[in-house]
Amino acid sequence: MxxxxxxxxxxxxxxxxxxxxxxxxxxxxxxxxxxxxxxxxxxxxxxxxxxxxxxxxxxxxxxxxxxxxxxxxxxxxxxxxxRPGSRALRIDVLGLRSAQAVVLHDYWRSHPGTDLDVVTLRVDDPTEVAAAVQAGDVDAAFRSVTDPAALPPDVRMVHAFDSPLELLVGPRHPLASARTLTPSQLRERRIWVPGIVPRSEWADFYDQLATDFDLRIDAAGPNFGDEVLLDALAASADVATLVGARDRYLWPTSHGLRRIPIVDPVLAYPLSLMFPRTSPHPGLRAVVDHLASLAPLPGTVWRPSWAPAPRHARRSH
The missing domain is CATH 1.10.10.10 (Winged helix-like DNA-binding domain superfamily/Winged helix DNA-binding domain)
Incomplete structure (x- = not known):
């Protein structure tokens, strides 16, 4: 009819x-x-x-x-x-405990009237996420397409913010008492990062990180979730993992886990935001402005070569 x-x-x-x-x-x-x-x-x-x-x-x-x-x-x-502007702004984050979700929550708390729909696309390949942005399934996504040729021409990708890495260890680990660590101190240490998926942006990130600093990144075994990983760290005297400084991890007090910043240089995981080049959701501009207002990381910062360079960033390899 x-x-x-x-x-x-x-x-x-x-x-x-x-x-x-x-x-x-x-x-x-x-x-x-x-x-x-x-x-x-x-x-x-x-x-x-x-x-x-x-x-x-x-x-x-x-x-x-x-x-x-x-x-x-x-x-x-x-x-x-x-209709954009009449519905909630839909933004994809990798996980609700991820740094992306934490920063987006900070934005929402400072703009409580924002009509925001936070979603988690169950997709590891960033090119598939870019296709979802292109199709209008989401208005924006905190993902990075590491090969510029694979980014659809009508999708824009900008630097969002950097997430500095920390070493997460149990109380019996030899580095547990350190206040800070340098990348050279991590050599020969087993850094267990289960769940590194081929063709994912974090696979490219860890490949370059391991090459540039001669690190032993171990992705062996299935990923049974954060709880299993945290239990393993608490019980081990030699296993460590890398986490983002803004990522949320919760564990029992009895685990005694330690988060240790990495410096000289700071190892930064770069977060990008993808959105349509034309007619983006009207509410997206305020989010982009908020991300641009975040303070840059202090000191010397290492970032992978494929990362969009933020303003004032200092690079070191």
Whole structure:
């Protein structure tokens, strides 16, 4: 059923004149007349009687009018639900405990009126996430496509912020008492990072990190989740892992785990934001401005070669 024909019928019924309905809808009187006639043919009933004074509802028209109003209202709600600016801003984060989610939550707390929908696409390949942005499944995503040639031309990727890495160890680990660590102190140490997925951005990140600093990144074994990893660290005297400084991890007090910053240089995991080049969601600008206002990391910072360079960033390899 043509919703514009139904809309024309409703306004003509309420105003009593096809001409007045046409003026309000921004079409010709002939267009309204044709729409109503087509609707009558579809329903196989007469909706109006016409006279010199205008139009009056028939009994069938009176019975149809309340349902027609519901159809028009439902169509308007459907359009509003997907129109940028009328619906919530949908942003993909890697996980609800990730640094991306933490920073986005900080933004929302400072802008409590923001209509925000935080989602987690169950996708590891960033090119698939870029395709979701391109298709409009999400308005933006905190992901990085490490090969510029693989980024769709109508999707823009900008630097969001850097997440400095920390070494997470159990209380019996030889480095547990250190206040800070340098990358050279991590050589020959087993750094267990389960869940490094081929073609993921973090696979590219850890490959370059291991090469540049001669680190032993161990991705062996299945990823059974954070809880299993934290239990293993608490029980081990030689296993460590790397976590982002803003990432949220929770463990029992009895585990006694230690988070140790890495400095000289700071090892930064770069977070990017992807969004459409044209007609982005109106609410996205304030988020991008918030990200741009975040303070840069102090000191010398290492970032992978594929990362979009932020303003004032200092690079070291």
């Amino acid at each position: 043509d919703t514009e024909a139904v809309r024309s019928f409703v306004r003509a019924a309420e105003l009593g004149q096809l001409r007045h309905a046409a003026d309000e809808l921004g079409v010709t009187q002939q267009a309204v007349s044709k729409r109503v006639a087509a609707l009558e043919r579809e329903l196989e009933v007469r909706l109006f009687t016409r006279s010199a004074r205008g139009v009056e509802l028939t009994l069938d028209g009176q019975a149809f009018l309340p349902h027609a109003r519901s159809i028009v209202a439902g169509a308007d709600r459907a359009v509003s639900a997907v």
